[in-house]
Amino acid sequence: MHGKDVVLDGVSMRFGDFTAVQPTDLTIEAGEFFSILGPSGCGKTTILRIISGFLDPTAGDVRIGGDTMTGIRPNARPTALIFQNLALFPLMSVWENVAFGLEARGIAKATRRERAEELLAMVALDGQGEKKPTELSGGQRQRVAIARALAVEPSVLLLDEPLSALDLKLRQHMRAELKELQRKTGVTFIYITHDQGEALTMSDRVAVMNRGVIEQVASSDEIYSQPATPFVASFVGEQNVFRGRLTAVNGEVAEVETAHGTLRGQPRNGVAAGDDVMIFVRPERVGLSRAGAAEARDNRLPATIERRDLEGPFVNLHCRAGETSLMIHLPNSGESGPDLAGEAELGFQIADAVVMPAGDLARD
Ligand SMILES: Nc1ncnc2c1ncn2[C@@H]1O[C@H](COP(=O)(O)OP(=O)(O)OP(=O)(O)O)[C@@H](O)[C@H]1O
Ligand SMILES: [Mg+2]
Numbered sequence: 001m002h003g004k005d006v007v008l009d010g011v012s013m014r015f016g017d018f019t020a021v022q023p024t025d026l027t028i029e030a031g032e033f034f035s036i037l038g039p040s041g042c043g044k045t046t047i048l049r050i051i052s053g054f055l056d057p058t059a060g061d062v063r064i065g066g067d068t069m070t071g072i073r074p075n076a077r078p079t080a081l082i083f084q085n086l087a088l089f090p091l092m093s094v095w096e097n098v099a100f101g102l103e104a105r106g107i108a109k110a111t112r113r114e115r116a117e118e119l120l121a122m123v124a125l126d127g128q129g130e131k132k133p134t135e136l137s138g139g140q141r142q143r144v145a146i147a148r149a150l151a152v153e154p155s156v157l158l159l160d161e162p163l164s165a166l167d168l169k170l171r172q173h174m175r176a177e178l179k180e181l182q183r184k185t186g187v188t189f190i191y192i193t194h195d196q197g198e199a200l201t202m203s204d205r206v207a208v209m210n211r212g213v214i215e216q217v218a219s220s221d222e223i224y225s226q227p228a229t230p231f232v233a234s235f236v237g238e239q240n241v242f243r244g245r246l247t248a249v250n251g252e253v254a255e256v257e258t259a260h261g262t263l264r265g266q267p268r269n270g271v272a273a274g275d276d277v278m279i280f281v282r283p284e285r286v287g288l289s290r291a292g293a294a295e296a297r298d299n300r301l302p303a304t305i306e307r308r309d310l311e312g313p314f315v316n317l318h319c320r321a322g323e324t325s326l327m328i329h330l331p332n333s334g335e336s337g338p339d340l341a342g343e344a345e346l347g348f349q350i351a352d353a354v355v356m357p358a359g360d361l362a363r364d
Pocket of ligand 2: 044045046160
């Protein structure tokens, strides 16, 4: 097996007068583990159905390994699709499920059986071929579905939230297994999820999608530390958000007039004086000093600590500054003990604050 690249060239999808996918250009590299991350209804499954050929785009062209897919039926494409609600055939044995796609291709039974056993070994289900799907655990059934998809030797495996039906422990275990399988086979994986942890831990690159638009395509690290839009900033991880009006940009420093006085951060996306802006600061980049203590941070503001939640290795502080709710993550050290409460001063550095034109935020 080997992966092929997937190119979307001006692909869009309209249903009546509703546009589910705005015109999109996207290149997914051969052998890449690529995730599409976004909230419910943003258009993820629609993109997958277009790539697999179950849906014809309203406009644009899909190319796989350089070949246009226009007019090519799903089963003639070098893709295989794993649906969110996978369905194994309950009356067939596990190996017959895996070999299902091979029978249609006229491959003899003995060869099908052999191939199924190889695939079952690949997903760590050696020797389970005679069982019925009902005799397997949820995670094992999921692996049978993956083996079945791989049986037709796709160059591109399309996975639509394949782990969403599993419990947390199993999901975490399967993440590692899927990643390993992708490495072993070299097949291009296009993985859809609305679970950011899943996308960030498994992917070479992540596309973040909002209302039919891919707002950013980048590595996990870059998505987290260099979000391109307010939506990406607020959808991935937690954020503190300050709103205000930009008064000046001096080189790498943007000055913003807020309800908490002037706050400063790094200007992004061409913000200019007079713009309504948002400042984003991650909870782990906000520091705390008890009121009155002098600590040199670029930005400082008074706040009230309303609640302290112990998470084990770190502590979450829920704070309030006027109308603004703020969150601080502190390492669980001697300074973040149970007596943390009341008035305090928060601070953060310019380098840890991103200033962008105000825009869509992700809903919690
Ligand atoms: N056949 C269709 N006819 C009309 N509208 C559709 C059709 N298929 C999808 N839509 C709409 O297009 C939008 C995108 O749907 P899609 O299934 O791609 O979302 P999604 O990102 O996969 O969401 P989820 O995370 O809930 O699976 C939704 O608003 C949906 O209602
Ligand atoms: Mg979907």
